[in-house]
Each structure stands twice: as C-alpha cells, then as structure tokens.
Amino acid sequence: MPVRPRARRRRIPALLVVVALVAAGCSDDGTDATSSTSTTIPRPNTVMRVGVEDWPSCVNPLTCDDQALHDQVLQHVLPVAFDVDADDDYVPSAALASTPTVEEVGDGVEIRYEIAPAARWADGRPITSSDFLGTWQAIMTTPDSDRVRYDRIVSIDDSDPSVAIVALDTPLVDWEELFGGSSGYILQADAFGSSTDLTDQFVDELPFAAGPYLLSRWSDNGAVLSATEPWEGADPPGIDQVRLDRVEIDGLDDAMTFDMLIPGVGTSVRAPEGFDVRSTTTTRVMGLWFDQRESGLRPVEHRRAFESLFDRVQLAEEAGLGPRVTCAGWVPDVGPWCDAASIEPADADPAAASTQLAALG
DSSP states (O other): OOOOOOOSOOSSOOEEEEESSOGGGOOOOOOOOSOBOSOOOOOOSSEEEEEESSOOSOOOTTTOOOHHHHHHTGGGTSOOSEEEOTTSOEEEOTTBSSOOEEEEETTEEEEEEEBOTTOBOTTSOBOOHHHHHHHHHHHHHSTTOOOTTGGGEEEEEEEETTEEEEEESSOOTTGGGTTSTTTOOOOOGGGSOSOSOOTTSOSSOOOOOOSSEEEEEEOSSEEEEEEOOOOTTSOOOSSSEEEEEEOOGGGOSOGGGOSEEEOOTTOOOOOOTTEEEEEOSOSSOOOOOOOTTSGGGSSHHHHHHHHTTSOHHHHHHHTTOTTTOSOOOOOTTSSOOSOSTTOOOOOOOHHHHHHHHHHTO
C-alpha cells in the first residue's frame, strides 16, 4: 500500500515573537501608511500591529510560490477543502459539510465534495461547486501555476451548487491536497472576470476572501487584514484589523510600537526586551499573559506573585473577551506555555500573592 507523503506545510503560523498582552484589547483611531487598493477599510475598534521580517514578493495565489505569502496572508484569507492539523493529518475544513467520498469509476475515481450550507465568501455569496471548477480552470489556464495533481482532473461537475464532483483519470494517493491541504486554496470563481488566466491579476490586492480576514491593503512595505463576518463553523476573527509592517527586527528604533514580531526564518536576531519567543498553533486569541513591557512585571519574582493575584477567567469575561480566549495562560517563563487544553491557569489566591509581594518590598 503506498504511503501518503507528509504535507510540507501546515495551515498555522510558524514562530512568533509575542508580547505578553492580549492584542484584542488594543484600540486605535489612526490611519495606516500602506498603499491603498480599491478596497474600503472599515474603522476598527481593535487593532494588532505585527512586524514581519520575511515579506512576500507577490500576492497572486497561483503564480506566487512564496512561503511567506502563505504564512502572513493566504492562510488567514482563503478557504481550503482540507486543513493539515498538528499531527500532519488531513481534516475536512469548515467549508465542507462532511468528509468527501471517493468512488472508483472505470480506471479513475470520482471525489464528491459536499459544501457546507453556511460557507460564505466575504461579500456574502455562498461558496459553491462553481468555485471548485473555476479554481481548477484557473490553475490549468494560468502559466507558471502549480498544476501538480490538478493535471489529473478530467472534469468537475458543478451542476449542483452544493456538491462538486471531481473526476480523476486514475486514483491519487494524496488527493486531499487538491483545493487545500498544505499548498492549495479555493478561489472565488466570479472574481476572475472573463478570463481564467490570472497572470496579470491580483498584483497588489486580493479582492476576495472567506475569512477570518480579507486582504484590504498591500504594498512592498505593509499590508492590512480586515476582519470578515464569520459564518457558522468558521474561525471568527479575534480582532478587527491586523496591520503588517515589513521590518528588520534588529534595526527597530522602538520595538514596542508592535504587539507582535515575526522574525525571518533561520534568523539569529534576539528578541527585543519585553518580547518572548514562543510557538503557537492558532491565529486566535490564545489567552491572557502579563505585559513584560511594564517595569513592575519584568522581574520574574513579581510575575510569580502576580500569577495568583488575579482571576484571569473573570478578567477575560469582564473585558468581553471570554468567548475568544481559549486559555487563561501562565506567566511567560513560569510554568508551561498555554498551548494545550489540559493546561489550566493557577488558582487565584490574592492573600498569598500579597504576602509574596510584601516580602519582595
């Protein structure tokens, strides 16, 4: 029996240099300096500023073979048929109503994708089988696009908007990589215009998305991701707007203007004071942590005491963040990082914390 090759990338961000502060609580009324496209950006109530060293060279999802584009933009914007989880297993995405079925037909196979009724594009239109068909046609028509696996497709039946029936000439071991997995996406077919050759399209904007974010602005030095209206089953956006700025982390005049820094792959740059290096497995608000930019919280002894001073679950609820926060966290550098459901925050014990703080003066 053939062994399925492991996917070369998961749909999760890689290494983050993170300020220990919930970015969803930050607000901003200022304007953004990145070049504007035709997309109107709504005024945000919550903003996260991210400094990024590895910057994508282009934004066209078919012709831009750039890992940074996937990491910084596409995985937060475009839908897929399958996700790749932390164990490198394929799992149906929220865009599908169920696991697709595969049936042998002659020498080939037919894959039946049932689309979730709630699945929507950012403009409110449903994701349909015509989007599967249009994506395949665009891949096969656009020069320099990656046609691996897609060249095995002989037809896509989109007569039923809620079901895409993909016919392959022969069985395909890693068929889950079609329209998603580790390298592909589903594109909004009616955003192409009259031609499926997308060579000259999406040079400085990507006008469609299926959440949780839409690429609202793009330039060589910055980008803006704006929250989209979540649909049932899809990951909701944690904050209203994410501002990405191209930076050289070791050359920043004031690193604290950012809520998060993402260093270049393989960089040896040290994290600026007040930031902490961690690996994350989600783009949602993971929890509440102490802000080490505050002088009183920099000594680890102080953070040990403050760990049990406040009930963070209650704090999250009072801040209106309860549903978004999946874990109330541990103090960075004290105890395990909040990256598993089995990890629980320390019990609040204000009396004990006050005693510790008094002993510290």
